[in-house]
Structures are given as C-alpha cells and as structure tokens.
Amino acid sequence: MRSDDAEFRRVLEDIKLRVPVEEVIGERVHLVQRGRLLWACCPFHDEKTPSFKIDPEQGNWYCFGACRKGGDVITFLQQADGVTFMDAVEILAARVGITLPKRRPERSAADDRGLAALAFADDWFQRQLQAPAGREARDYLARRGISDNAVRAFGLGFAPLGRGLLDAAHAARFSPQDLERTGLARRGEDGSAYAFFRGRLTIPIRDLGGRTVAFGARRIADGDPTGGGNPGPKYVNTAETEYFHKGRIVYALDRALDAVRRAGHLVLVEGYTDVIAAHQAGVPIVGAVLGTATTPEHAELVRRAGARRISLVFDGDEAGRQAAYRGLEGLLGLESELEVVVLPQGQDPADVLAGPTGAAAFRAHLDAGLPWIEFVARGLTGLAGRELSRETDRALGLVLKLRRPVERESALRALAEGSGLPLATLREQLATLPRRRGAEREPDGATGGPRERTNEGTGEAHERVREAPLDPRVIRAYEGLVGAALVDPSLCPRVRDWAARCPVPELARILAGLLALWDDETLEDVETIDVNAVLNALGPDPARRFVVGLAEHARTADDPSRLLEGEIRFLEGWERASEQRRVQERARALGLRAAQGDAAAQRELDHALARLTELTRAGAPRR
Numbered sequence: 001m002r003s004d005d006a007e008f009r010r011v012l013e014d015i016k017l018r019v020p021v022e023e024v025i026g027e028r029v030h031l032v033q034r035g036r037l038l039w040a041c042c043p044f045h046d047e048k049t050p051s052f053k054i055d056p057e058q059g060n061w062y063c064f065g066a067c068r069k070g071g072d073v074i075t076f077l078q079q080a081d082g083v084t085f086m087d088a089v090e091i092l093a094a095r096v097g098i099t100l101p102k103r104r105p106e107r108s109a110a111d112d113r114g115l116a117a118l119a120f121a122d123d124w125f126q127r128q129l130q131a132p133a134g135r136e137a138r139d140y141l142a143r144r145g146i147s148d149n150a151v152r153a154f155g156l157g158f159a160p161l162g163r164g165l166l167d168a169a170h171a172a173r174f175s176p177q178d179l180e181r182t183g184l185a186r187r188g189e190d191g192s193a194y195a196f197f198r199g200r201l202t203i204p205i206r207d208l209g210g211r212t213v214a215f216g217a218r219r220i221a222d223g224d225p226t227g228g229g230n231p232g233p234k235y236v237n238t239a240e241t242e243y244f245h246k247g248r249i250v251y252a253l254d255r256a257l258d259a260v261r262r263a264g265h266l267v268l269v270e271g272y273t274d275v276i277a278a279h280q281a282g283v284p285i286v287g288a289v290l291g292t293a294t295t296p297e298h299a300e301l302v303r304r305a306g307a308r309r310i311s312l313v314f315d316g317d318e319a320g321r322q323a324a325y326r327g328l329e330g331l332l333g334l335e336s337e338l339e340v341v342v343l344p345q346g347q348d349p350a351d352v353l354a355g356p357t358g359a360a361a362f363r364a365h366l367d368a369g370l371p372w373i374e375f376v377a378r379g380l381t382g383l384a385g386r387e388l389s390r391e392t393d394r395a396l397g398l399v400l401k402l403r404r405p406v407e408r409e410s411a412l413r414a415l416a417e418g419s420g421l422p423l424a425t426l427r428e429q430l431a432t433l434p435r436r437r438g439a440e441r442e443p444d445g446a447t448g449g450p451r452e453r454t455n456e457g458t459g460e461a462h463e464r465v466r467e468a469p470l471d472p473r474v475i476r477a478y479e480g481l482v483g484a485a486l487v488d489p490s491l492c493p494r495v496r497d498w499a500a501r502c503p504v505p506e507l508a509r510i511l512a513g514l515l516a517l518w519d520d521e522t523l524e525d526v527e528t529i530d531v532n533a534v535l536n537a538l539g540p541d542p543a544r545r546f547v548v549g550l551a552e553h554a555r556t557a558d559d560p561s562r563l564l565e566g567e568i569r570f571l572e573g574w575e576r577a578s579e580q581r582r583v584q585e586r587a588r589a590l591g592l593r594a595a596q597g598d599a600a601a602q603r604e605l606d607h608a609l610a611r612l613t614e615l616t617r618a619g620a621p622r623r
C-alpha cells in the first residue's frame with residue numbers, strides 16, 4: 001500500500017472524517033473552546049498556559065509553545081503513543097471499522113525455511129488432532145468446553161508419539177537443521193534427532209503478523225506420554241529461538257488486535273485456555289504473556305495495539321499476586337490506565353467464563369478492577385517488620401518505573417493512603433532505594449540536554465538541518481516559500497522551479513507532495529488541495545510533522561503571495577551571491593595562470609570578470 005496511491009489517500013481522508021482530531025486529543029487532555037478553535041495545555045511538554053491549538057475544521061493541531069509540533073490525528077497518535085504511521089492508521093481504522101489491506105511481513109514462509117518449517121508443523125499438528133491418534137486430545141478439549149470453532153480459530157493440534165513429524169517434514173524436504181533451529185526437534189545423547197513435542201495438545205504461538213513462530217503444548221494425561229516414567233510439566237513451550245522470544249510475544253494479540261483497537265482496552269491473563277475461553281465467549285480483547293515478567297518489548301506491542309486501558313487478570317492467591325507484580329513490571333512506562341483484576345481464590349478466567357453467566361460475569365470482574373497502585377497498597381496491609389520493608393521496596397520499585405515526577409508523587413500519595421504508611425516514611429525509603437537500571441534516566445527525554453531552537457519558522461525543522469553548513473536564512477526562506485504554497489495552493493506554479501533546488505530534504509519532499517497534488521488530474525479543483533491533503537499525500541514520510549507548523553508560520557504574513565515574492569527575491573539574491581563567491585575563487589586561480597602567460601586562462605578570466613560585474617550590479621540578498 002503506497003502513500004502516493006490515490007485510493008489510499010481517500011481511505012486516509014475517510015478515517016480522519018470519521019475520527020475527528022478533537023475527539024482523540026480530548027481523550028488525553030482537557031479542551032477549552034475559544035471561537036471555532038479548541039485550546040489545551042500541550043501534552044508533549046509542561047506548561048501552565050494553553051498554547052496547544054486544535055482546529056476541528058482543518059482537522060489538525062499545533063503547539064505554539066516550546067515544542068512547536070503539529071499535524072493531524074495520525075501524527076498526534078504517533079507522537080502521543082510512540083507508534084509508527086501505519087500503526088496509527090490501523091488503530092484509527094479499527095476504531096471506526098474501516099478495513100485496511102494487510103501488510104506483507106518482512107519474512108514469510110515463502111522465503112524463510114524456518115518459518116516454512118513452523119507453518120508446516122502447524123498444519124501437520126492440526127491434521128493429527130482430527131486423526132484417530134488425536135481422539136484423547138479431542139476428548140480433553142470437549143471436557144474443557146472448547147468448541148470446534150475455537151479449535152480451528154486458534155489452530156489447536158496434536159503431537160503424537162514417535163517420529164511422525166520428523167518423517168513428514170523429511171518427506172516435505174525439510175532438513176533436521178530446519179526443525180532444530182525452530183525448536184521442533186532436538187538431539188538425543190546418541191546424536192539422533194527426536195521431536196520435542198510428543199503426546200501433547202499443541203497450541204501455535206503467533207506473532208503480531210499472524211505468523212507461527214513457536215508452540216505451546218499441554219500434557220493431556222497424567223502418565224508419561226513418552227513411556228519414560230516421568231510425565232513432565234503440564235505445559236511446555238518452544239525454547240528461545242531466532243524466531244521466538246517469549247519476552248516479545250503477547251499470545252493471541254494477532255487475533256485480538258482489531259477488537260483492542262476498537263475498544264481501546266486490552267486484557268492480559270495467564271494461560272492459553274483462559275485466552276481461548278474468553279474469545280469463544282465473545283470477549284475478544286484478551287491475550288496472555290507467556291509465563292514471564294512483562295518487558296519493554298511487551299509494552300511496545302501494547303502501545304502499537306492502541307490500548308488506552310490495560311487489565312491484568314490474576315488468581316486471588318499469593319502466586320497470583322506475584323504474577324500481577326511481574327505483569328506490572330514492564331507496563332508502567334505506558335501512558336495507559338493500568339488495572340489489576342483479582343479473581344476469587346481457586347478460580348481462573350476459564351472457570352469464570354464457563355460459569356452460568358459466562359462473559360457477563362467476566363466483564364463484571366473487569367469493571368471491578370483496581371487501579372494498579374491501589375492493588376499494590378492493599379498488598380502491604382497486615383505486614384510488619386522485615387516483610388513489610390521488603391514488600392515496600394518492591395512497591396517503590398514499581399513507582400520508579402513511572403516516567404514523570406508528577407506521576408511518581410501521585411503514586412506515592414496513593415500508596416501511603418492505601419497502605420496506612422506515612423508519606424514521609426515512604427519518601428525516605430524511596431530516597432535510599434537503589435534505582436533499577438533505566439529508572440535513573442530523567443523522564444521526558446532529558447538525555448540530550450536543551451535543544452537549540454529558533455523563534456522563526458517551524459523550529460523543529462531548523463534543528464534537523466542546522467548541522468549542515470547551510471545559511472539559516474536560506475532555510476527560513478524555503479520554509480516561508482513552502483508555507484505560502486501550503487496556505488495558497490494557487491502559488492504552486494511559482495514554486496515549481498524551486499522544488500528541485502531546495503537544499504533541505506524535508507522541505508523538498510513537502511514541495512514534491514504539494515506539486516504532485518497540483519498535477520493530479522483526478523482532483524476536481526484546486527480547493528481540495530490543503531494542509532490535510534498534503535499530509536495524506538506524504539503518508540508515512542517523517543516530513544509530515546513539519547507541514548502544519550509551516551502553514552501556521554505562513555498565516556502570520558499579511559498575504560501569502562507577498563510572502564512568497566519576498567522569499568523568492570531573497571533566494572535569487574542568495575544564489576547570485578553564492579555564484580559570485582564561486583566566480584571570485586575561479587578568477588583568483590585563473591589570474592595566477594594568466595600572469596604566467598597562459599592565453600586560454602586569460603580569456604576565461606575576462607569572462608569571469610565580466611560575470612562578476614553583472615552579479616555585483618544585480619545586488620546581494622537582503623533579509
């Protein structure tokens with residue numbers, strides 16, 4: 001799907017018409033109406049006086065304060081949630097039920113032997129479940145209340161005993177190495193290969209693109225399926241491979257993604273069957289972390305899913321509490337509402353969903369979820385001595401995961417209120433607590449120190465290009481030129497000659513997008529060319545984040561046409577001055593050769609001096 005495709009531009013326009021920018025921003029910040037515009041304190045930097053403008057008619061926003069950022073609803077999601085352009089588009093499309101073509105994954109079974117082997121095993125296991133050898137596994141699924149539709153939807157299968165998978169893979173021209181590198185096979189002490197999954201129900205684990213990258217497997221009998229006298233653990237997973245890292249997978253998120261984006265809500269549970277039971281019961285926003293603490297990679301997946309609310313569901317016993325802590329570990333850096341749902345002791349989500357009221361009972365538990373800090377505070381009540389100190393340290397370690405000082409202070413106060421511990425005591429213990437790796441970094445991007453800014457133009461564009469040895473006045477002139485054409489597209493023919501000469505890559509690409517719209521014969525009239533159309537034409541191009549700022553700067557001028565004329569006069573003068581310096585340098589070199597009697601050099605020198613006279617009379621650029 002190309003960003004310059006007319007159909008894709010129409011889809012973007014449809015999305016933005018159905019998801020107003022003020023609706024999305026209003027979910028994050030308080031908006032105040034002033035005339036036809038809305039204003040707020042910028043969500044991207046601290047300020048007390050609102051400088052963040054939302055224009056519902058134009059469908060864009062811009063901060064006139066410190067950050068000088070701007071864009072449309074897609075850009076806002078990119079900035080606010082740290083997602084890519086296409087992820088933001090998919091989040092918004094799912095919100096209003098618009099279907100986008102699926103993107104082809106970077107690697108597929110068609111061009112990667114490992115992924116092909118995993119896809120082959122996935123299909124083979126599913127066929128074995130339906131074969132006579134899979135009868136016991138089918139009976140187990142029936143006892144658990146898992147329907148045939150859920151079996152097919154989640155690709156459940158069966159791994160029989162013996163070498164069946166190895167022989168079938170060999171016949172399909174997969175080598176033992178293909179199976180070993182994907183975790184499907186291992187080597188015994190005698191050096192021979194054997195299938196890792198044997199006598200177990202198999203559960204394919206898929207990445208966000210829906211590719212099978214690993215398997216989970218459940219023992220379906222109390223005895224040892226391999227006949228060795230040791231039944232082994234109830235569940236086993238593929239070991240870590242180049243395709244599978246359990247810290248980077250949320251089980252079933254590929255299936256839940258559209259529903260999560262529409263609801264803005266993700267529920268994380270502990271087990272495969274819990275997830276399957278939830279989806280089967282009509283609660284499709286459920287996934288699972290695979291028996292590990294949540295990681296930054298998990299947080300990135302959740303961020304890409306567009307979840308504004310996350311519910312962690314655990315058993316009500318001590319093991320469940322410890323699992324909840326592990327679940328909180330990597331998610332506290334997200335700007336999402338984070339809750340913990342504690343089920344009655346002895347019940348898991350599958351039990352609740354299998355009850356007489358099923359999904360309704362499960363949703364009632366979700367509605368009764370506790371804010372994470374309240375859950376943590378309750379865990380400190382009734383403790384004393386070293387146990388209280390140890391658990392308080394653990395709670396404070398979670399507080400340190402929060403990105404902003406204001407969030408930390410609010411969490412500390414809630415922890416004191418919920419646990420009954422004095423706030424001063426918590427602060428004292430926090431001050432002496434060794435900060436976990438990564439928590440010492442000051443939030444909100446304090447890694448690079450204050451950025452150099454300019455009071456003119458877009459600011460951010462200046463920062464990007466000022467490293468290059470280019471006169472800042474030239475950058476500002478091109479910004480004015482681009483901004484004038486954005487505000488008044490009828491000026492496009494006058495800027496065409498400057499598009500190819502623009503030395504600032506981002507501005508050159510904005511000009512190219514604007515001129516492509518001007519030349520597009522499918523557009524009914526020039527009035528359809530505006531800032532919003534240019535943003536759509538640029539698609540995922542990073543230059544899109546400068547467009548609104550350029551237009552806002554140009555609107556401060558009395559007349560876009562006069563602004564353009566002034567910028568062109570300056571750029572023409574700058575080009576003459578640049579040529580003048582080059583000709584002077586050339587003349588000096590020619591003068592040395594001419595002084596030595598070089599007749600050809602003398603002729604060239606005469607032409608150079610004549611050109612210098614013309615350039616001097618034309619005048620230098622003025623600003």
